[in-house]
Amino acid sequence: MCELLGMSANVPTDIVFSFTGLMQRGGRTGPHRDGWGIAFYEGRGLRLFQDPAASSESEVAQLVQRYPIKSEVVIGHIRQANVGKVCLSNTHPFVRELWGRNWCFAHNGQLADFTPGVTFYRPVGDTDSEAAFCDLLNRVRAAFPEPVEVEELLPALIQACAEYRSKGVFNCLLSDGDWLFCFCSTKLVQITRRAPFGPARLKDVDVIVDFQAETTPHDVVTVIATEPLTENENWNRYEPGQWSLWRKGECVAQGSVDTVTETARP
Amino acid sequence: MCELLGMSANVPTDIVFSFTGLMQRGGRTGPHRDGWGIAFYEGRGLRLFQDPAASSESEVAQLVQRYPIKSEVVIGHIRQANVGKVCLSNTHPFVRELWGRNWCFAHNGQLADFTPGVTFYRPVGDTDSEAAFCDLLNRVRAAFPEPVEVEELLPALIQACAEYRSKGVFNCLLSDGDWLFCFCSTKLVQITRRAPFGPARLKDVDVIVDFQAETTPHDVVTVIATEPLTENENWNRYEPGQWSLWRKGECVAQGSVDTVTETARP
Numbered sequence: 001m002c003e004l005l006g007m008s009a010n011v012p013t014d015i016v017f018s019f020t021g022l023m024q025r026g027g028r029t030g031p032h033r034d035g036w037g038i039a040f041y042e043g044r045g046l047r048l049f050q051d052p053a054a055s056s057e058s059e060v061a062q063l064v065q066r067y068p069i070k071s072e073v074v075i076g077h078i079r080q081a082n083v084g085k086v087c088l089s090n091t092h093p094f095v096r097e098l099w100g101r102n103w104c105f106a107h108n109g110q111l112a113d114f115t116p117g118v119t120f121y122r123p124v125g126d127t128d129s130e131a132a133f134c135d136l137l138n139r140v141r142a143a144f145p146e147p148v149e150v151e152e153l154l155p156a157l158i159q160a161c162a163e164y165r166s167k168g169v170f171n172c173l174l175s176d177g178d179w180l181f182c183f184c185s186t187k188l189v190q191i192t193r194r195a196p197f198g199p200a201r202l203k204d205v206d207v208i209v210d211f212q213a214e215t216t217p218h219d220v221v222t223v224i225a226t227e228p229l230t231e232n233e234n235w236n237r238y239e240p241g242q243w244s245l246w247r248k249g250e251c252v253a254q255g256s257v258d259t260v261t262e263t264a265r266p
Numbered sequence: 267m268c269e270l271l272g273m274s275a276n277v278p279t280d281i282v283f284s285f286t287g288l289m290q291r292g293g294r295t296g297p298h299r300d301g302w303g304i305a306f307y308e309g310r311g312l313r314l315f316q317d318p319a320a321s322s323e324s325e326v327a328q329l330v331q332r333y334p335i336k337s338e339v340v341i342g343h344i345r346q347a348n349v350g351k352v353c354l355s356n357t358h359p360f361v362r363e364l365w366g367r368n369w370c371f372a373h374n375g376q377l378a379d380f381t382p383g384v385t386f387y388r389p390v391g392d393t394d395s396e397a398a399f400c401d402l403l404n405r406v407r408a409a410f411p412e413p414v415e416v417e418e419l420l421p422a423l424i425q426a427c428a429e430y431r432s433k434g435v436f437n438c439l440l441s442d443g444d445w446l447f448c449f450c451s452t453k454l455v456q457i458t459r460r461a462p463f464g465p466a467r468l469k470d471v472d473v474i475v476d477f478q479a480e481t482t483p484h485d486v487v488t489v490i491a492t493e494p495l496t497e498n499e500n501w502n503r504y505e506p507g508q509w510s511l512w513r514k515g516e517c518v519a520q521g522s523v524d525t526v527t528e529t530a531r532p
Contacts, residue, residue: 050311120386
């Protein structure tokens with residue numbers, strides 16, 4: 001299995017704190033030694049750092065940890081391989097261009113007997129995760145050859161995720177740099193930090209940050225992860241089948257494929 | 267204008283030496299301050315480092331310089347902006363997936379009145395370079411929906427490059443991780459290093475490397491650049507209209523769109 005990390009914020013925010021916690025689980029406090037990756041949107045551009053080496057020992061990970069890249073949307077992943085060998089082309093997150101935007105995807109779980117037909121987007125590596133991402137984009141492109149708002153797209157995304165989930169475990173993060181979509185098949189937690197900000201203490205390493213000192217009263221920052229990254233905050237645990245859509249740190253839509261109740265956007 | 271750097275080698279080779287020379291031209295010995303990028307193939311995977319900041323001052327560039335990533339194909343670029351503002355999405359090299367492989371492209375020059383129709387691949391940023399890359403891939407995909415060998419593809423690549431060149435200046439590097447293609451519109455130089463190896467001295471900074479100590483007798487490494495990077499070696503200068511195709515450090519095809527003489531592959 002793997003661990004996911006996502007962020008959506010209303011101001012360019014660095015994710016050094018959360019990443020510092022996550023990377024410990026890549027070989028030190030967790031077994032996810034088979035590579036890691038993190039993608040930072042900068043406007044429409046995407047900065048992707050990846051390494052098939054364990055994050056706790058990776059020189060590139062140390063750079064990312066030192067280097068406060070500020071971004072409004074981030075997707076990160078640490079990998080414990082089950083399908084596909086350990087190599088760069090099997091390392092999440094995966095990226096494809098659709099409608100002139102960089103779409104980025106990371107997956108936690110595995111899919112059994114998953115052999116989607118290849119049409120346009122094709123996997124470069126041999127993971128079930130990248131195959132699912134390509135299949136998802138192929139569906140979107142087939143349904144919407146020209147760009148549409150994510151709200152129009154959402155039913156197609158949710159239906160695809162529900163299908164993938166029926167073939168195994170499918171927790172995922174997906175973004176086009178504007179919005180961040182997440183789907184919980186088994187395990188996903190979320191926290192939204194806003195004023196008044198307080199201190200937070202990482203679970204995996206002895207680091208405390210005082211968000212009060214690093215933020216303005218208008219900042220809204222949502223972090224989504226497989227397991228809580230801090231030990232003194234209340235993380236919201238998703239139910240299986242729950243999905244949500246975030247923009248600028250705020251939830252703009254959420255629902256569940258099991259209960260078929262979807263809340264309207266504010 | 268910009269500067270290009272390409273490498274094709276028959277063994278995984280680090281490009282730290284050439285990159286160290288090139289990055290000086292990004293603000294120190296040259297005017298190419300508007301970003302830089304370098305892509306290293308690792309098998310079918312691609313490791314991409316980019317920064318809209320000047321390479322001579324970039325922390326990510328310092329990491330790349332310290333970090334001997336070994337690769338058989340590399341494409342690098344430093345940018346002096348003419349079309350498109352300075353931002354990450356306008357930073358070369360550009361990457362797209364085609365036929366389940368990562369295609370990577372960098373361009374030196376500019377194109378006038380270049381507004382290709384968008385079909386499948388679409389630019390994320392607003393450079394003429396990325397527009398040309400997308401147009402090139404759209405042509406390839408239209409002509410060859412399923413994978414073909416590069417030799418079969420070559421006439422289409424050359425014809426597209428000749429057309430782009432008629433609209434301005436179009437020096438470029440293109441790769442799918444297996445082969446490296448280059449096209450010279452105005453300026454491109456190349457050197458192939460093989461046994462017996464000797465010392466090389468960079469032009470832009472006081473660094474000497476003794477390739478003898480770092481290679482085996484079977485290594486073949488070709489470097490392609492806009493201007494020679496070393497001052498004690500003979501670089502082969504391309505004529506306008508010349509193109510060449512490299513695999514594992516060796517030239518497998520070359521020719522010119524002006525003289526219509528193409529040499530056969532060995």
